[in-house]
Amino acid sequence: MTGPAIILVRPQLAENMGTAARAMLNCGLTDLRIVAPRANPLDERAIAAASGADTLLLGAKVVETTAEAVADLNRVWCTTGRDRYMVKPVDTPRQAASAMRAAEAQGQRCGILFGPERTGLENDDVAIADTVLTVPLNPDYCSLNLAQAVLLVAYEWFQTDAATELPAMTKGAEGPASKEKLLTFFNHLERELDDCGFLRIPDKRPTMVRNLRNMFQRANLTGQEIQTLHGVVHELVTYRHRKGEGK
Amino acid sequence: MTGPAIILVRPQLAENMGTAARAMLNCGLTDLRIVAPRANPLDERAIAAASGADTLLLGAKVVETTAEAVADLNRVWCTTGRDRYMVKPVDTPRQAASAMRAAEAQGQRCGILFGPERTGLENDDVAIADTVLTVPLNPDYCSLNLAQAVLLVAYEWFQTDAATELPAMTKGAEGPASKEKLLTFFNHLERELDDCGFLRIPDKRPTMVRNLRNMFQRANLTGQEIQTLHGVVHELVTYRHRKGEGK
Structure with a gap:
């Protein structure tokens, strides 16, 4: 069980590929795919920004088209903040996480598309996905960078794992007295x-x-x-x- | 209803104060407090990193001690990744968000302490808080920067608001046909x-x-x-x- 693939579509900055890898590994995700990167994912700025998660950059599958990147997947989400006027189900990260876990339990493979920093995904990329993934945020100020968007989606996936639960009551060696x-x-x-x-x-x-x-x-x-x-x-x-x- | 105060304790880098402000405003939080900053919160790097959320930096309450920063609050959480061997309840961001909403509904004011980038909070800061806040992450790789930690906590607070729910089924002007x-x-x-x-x-x-x-x-x-x-x-x-x- 490796969790969903994170697919960066035409990312512009090496640093952002690094910080996205870092966000992924924090949440136990390792399957990184990059479509037609505009900078080198192994650039020293990417490696530095990955802050120890550079194994993901080294292992990333780099392909030319979004279609190649999703070819082996069963369920694909696309992240977008704007309405694309396409008829497509919309999930919050939490709903998507739950759907991914259910799909994975049936042996299906999932992936999530993230668009270029400035422009977001093109409509042709959105059309390839089954479901739109939108993070509910302040309607008066929505300004996530690429790594933050990856982090929120990966975080929700990780939180749906029962093993991530913390002890509920006390910290330290000793519990409450009799x-x-x-x-x-x-x-x-x-x-x-x-x-x-x-x-x-x-x-x-x-x-x-x-x-x-x-x-x-x-x-x-x-x-x-x-x-x-x-x-x-x-x-x-x-x-x-x-x-x-x-x- | 302004949501919890975000309290940056002795932050080291101007840029991180800016990105933390940006993370807050994405989730509708505006009450920023900074304890003994090691850099100027109005430095041009902070303003640039805030990416339009610089009103929060301009309005930030800057104080000398953590005690001053929390003085008007009723409930305080402290974020820490390590066990401090103190006897204190532990919340996930989701549990904390739910507790904050309940406290706010009773007219109580809440706040969350975030420590310096390199070292985290000191034990004296932790002792001032009611509850420890720990983000469940990959035990083999935990590496959140300051703004990412603020983002996850603020995100969970924002998600507990019913008004943030997205339309469940379709996007675009037209729904399913008869x-x-x-x-x-x-x-x-x-x-x-x-x-x-x-x-x-x-x-x-x-x-x-x-x-x-x-x-x-x-x-x-x-x-x-x-x-x-x-x-x-x-x-x-x-x-x-x-x-x-x-x-």
């Missing part, structure tokens, strides 16, 4: 607050205790952090006693 | 295919007709396209007749 540890701390804190008179009004005490507990609950404290808080309360109380002794 | 027009064409085609003997085997005719109809059905033809097909069939038949006359 509730027993938390309750022990609550008891310690509230005992000290009773002692010092902070919770002295009986009618208000239950609400105040609940509010305090809620604050600490929301913090998802670890055992180590609860130990620290015990220390904080203990030190504050000790300091107060010391001050009291000094009176 | 079924009446389609059936008229089917009848025309099948009559001609009966005449020429293509559908001559009675047992196979129903299946062949259904297969043909299915092919044209899937194309979601417009009225204009159906007119064209009528013409195609008519011309083919006429040519056959002319050839027949010429025998």
